Amino acid sequence: MTTWDWIERFLQLYWPQFLKGAGWTLLLAIIGTVGGFVIGLLIGVVRTTPLYSGGQKRRSLRSVLLKIVNAILAVYIEVLRGTPMMVQAVLVFYGLMEFAGIDITSSAAGMLVITLNTGAYMAEIVRGGIQSVDPGQTEASKAIGMTHWQTMLNVVLPQTIRNILPATGNEFIVNLKDSSVLSVIMVSELFYSTQVIKSIYYRTYEPFLIAATIYLFFTFTSSRLLRLLEKRMDGPSNYTLISSATTPELLKQNRRYQAGATRRR
Amino acid sequence: MPHQKDALSQHVIEVRGLHKSFGDNPILKGIDLQVSAGEVVSIIGASGSGKSTFLRCINLLEWPTSGEILFQGENVLERGYNIPAYREKVGMVFQQFNLFSNMNVLQNCMVGQIKVGRKSKEEARLTAMDYLEKVGLAQYIHAKPRQLSGGQQQRVAIARALCMEPEALLFDEPTSALDPEMVGEVLKVITDLAHTGLTLMVVTHEMAFARDVSDRVLFMDDGVIAEEGEPAGIFTNPKSERLREFLTRFLS
Numbered sequence: 311m312t313t314w315d316w317i318e319r320f321l322q323l324y325w326p327q328f329l330k331g332a333g334w335t336l337l338l339a340i341i342g343t344v345g346g347f348v349i350g351l352l353i354g355v356v357r358t359t360p361l362y363s364g365g366q367k368r369r370s371l372r373s374v375l376l377k378i379v380n381a382i383l384a385v386y387i388e389v390l391r392g393t394p395m396m397v398q399a400v401l402v403f404y405g406l407m408e409f410a411g412i413d414i415t416s417s418a419a420g421m422l423v424i425t426l427n428t429g430a431y432m433a434e435i436v437r438g439g440i441q442s443v444d445p446g447q448t449e450a451s452k453a454i455g456m457t458h459w460q461t462m463l464n465v466v467l468p469q470t471i472r473n474i475l476p477a478t479g480n481e482f483i484v485n486l487k488d489s490s491v492l493s494v495i496m497v498s499e500l501f502y503s504t505q506v507i508k509s510i511y512y513r514t515y516e517p518f519l520i521a522a523t524i525y526l527f528f529t530f531t532s533s534r535l536l537r538l539l540e541k542r543m544d545g546p547s548n549y550t551l552i553s554s555a556t557t558p559e560l561l562k563q564n565r566r567y568q569a570g571a572t573r574r575r
Numbered sequence: 576m577p578h579q580k581d582a583l584s585q586h587v588i589e590v591r592g593l594h595k596s597f598g599d600n601p602i603l604k605g606i607d608l609q610v611s612a613g614e615v616v617s618i619i620g621a622s623g624s625g626k627s628t629f630l631r632c633i634n635l636l637e638w639p640t641s642g643e644i645l646f647q648g649e650n651v652l653e654r655g656y657n658i659p660a661y662r663e664k665v666g667m668v669f670q671q672f673n674l675f676s677n678m679n680v681l682q683n684c685m686v687g688q689i690k691v692g693r694k695s696k697e698e699a700r701l702t703a704m705d706y707l708e709k710v711g712l713a714q715y716i717h718a719k720p721r722q723l724s725g726g727q728q729q730r731v732a733i734a735r736a737l738c739m740e741p742e743a744l745l746f747d748e749p750t751s752a753l754d755p756e757m758v759g760e761v762l763k764v765i766t767d768l769a770h771t772g773l774t775l776m777v778v779t780h781e782m783a784f785a786r787d788v789s790d791r792v793l794f795m796d797d798g799v800i801a802e803e804g805e806p807a808g809i810f811t812n813p814k815s816e817r818l819r820e821f822l823t824r825f826l827s
């Protein structure tokens with residue numbers, strides 16, 4: 311039988327298994343990236359919160375707590391970025407069972423690990439993204455009376471999210487591929503499924519050629535879709551002028567409105 | 576003297592013994608100033624004399640090292656003073672415009688009213704339209720900041736500040752980042768404001784503006800107000816050698 315014959319046979323017999331593996335890979339990448347994005351945003355916001363408010367460098371319960379939390383977060387980031395995800399998977403899956411008596415499924419452990427791992431990378435990406443927002447934006451926001459949180463929510467984070475979109479997309483693509491290491495704890499994603507199929511016929515090459523094609527399809531499509539998304543977030547490249555005929559009408563409305571409204575404050 | 580108390584309560588902004596150092600580097604070395612309601616004060620002085628630092632201290636973008644800043648008689652440096660509410664009343668316009676780049680023109684003018692002023696969207700929109708019309712940009716509400724010229728951006732920034740219905744506005748070299756042909760349109764907007772009775776403090780290198788529009792001119796030199804007075808006196812009869820040097824350098 312030629313390679314093509316084998317491929318055809320594998321696809322005919324095991325397409326549901328390939329499909330299921332591909333589905334898990336996609337799911338893991340989505341959960342890991344979305345969960346990691348949320349973790350990263352939260353950590354990034356905490357780590358860029360000023361220790362002191364109002365300029366007084368006076369130590370308060372708040373500043374002490376914040377320092378402790380920051381230290382813990384720094385350790386989390388260092389550990390998860392400094393060890394292989396494969397090792398993290400083993401430690402979490404067997405560790406939870408061994409030390410905490412928690413018996414979670416390998417899929418649940420896999421989702422947990424890929425989320426925590428992505429979160430550590432995203433935390434650094436978000437922090438960089440927040441710091442790269444022009445300080446003038448924050449100053450302008452404060453100058454109209456916004457608090458730190460209002461500034462974050464309305465000005466800094468929207469710009470940060472736009473800025474880190476390419477890096478987040480990259481994390482997603484990395485997750486599509488690197489979720490394969492979760493096979494070490496028997497998460498039935500694409501790599502693990504392929505290994506199972508391989509061992510039935512002892513043919514390695516063809517099943518993995520199929521797997522590679524599926525991975526490539528995923529990564530290629532995602533990068534195209536992400537680019538589209540970035541374009542859409544930038545909005546139209548030109549604006550429409552409001553015809554001057556409508557502005558006097560608006561102003562008239564406005565005056566009528568102001569005449570009728572009681573002034574607050 | 577009873578009338579002195581009355582005069583005091585009319586000061587919108589009062590600064591007493593203001594010092595500011597960056598690290599060991601003293602930049603402001605004791606500034607005292609009283610600004611009355613409706614007054615237009617121009618601040619001139621050489622580069623590095625501390626004009627921006629002074630203005631930024633007033634609305635607390637920099638925290639003073641010592642001294643007092645009183646707004647309507649209350650010390651804003653006091654612990655527990657509501658700083659965001661103060662900044663809502665004392666707005667600032669920046670050299671680099673600093674329009675929110677994630678929002679269009681209308682949103683730039685609405686966001687503060689809605690989030691800080693707690694106005695309804697509709698109310699905020701109408702106020703924004705009103706001020707955008709005043710700065711001549713009502714047609715551009717859908718434009719993003721980067722799609723506008725510098726002069727247009729600065730006029731939007733002024734409208735954004737006005738939308739908060741402030742008691743006073745601080746301008747830090749509002750025309751210095753502009754191409755020469757756009758300086759006029761922005762100065763015209765500020766001049767119009769000066770005539771509305773809003774309290775203005777304007778750091779500027781536009782000597783003609785300082786001379787013609789302001790009620791009082793401050794000359795800052797090396798972290799202090801070295802000379803102050805009515806524009807006519809400052810420009811035609813400067814007392815200190817430093818101011819004379821500065822003016823000859825500037826007007827030549």
Ligand SMILES: Nc1ncnc2c1ncn2[C@@H]1O[C@H](COP(=O)(O)OP(=O)(O)OP(=O)(O)O)[C@@H](O)[C@H]1O
Nearest residue numbers: 597600602620621622623624625626627628629748
């Ligand atoms: N954040 C800062 N940290 C350290 N030094 C600073 C800081 N901001 C300003 N300075 C210093 O303070 C001095 C005064 O600066 P400032 O910007 O107030 O001057 P300026 O009068 O506004 O000058 P210009 O006309 O060039 O705008 C300068 O020597 C500057 O280097």
Ligand SMILES: [Mg+2]
Nearest residue numbers: 626627628748
């Ligand atoms: Mg300056």
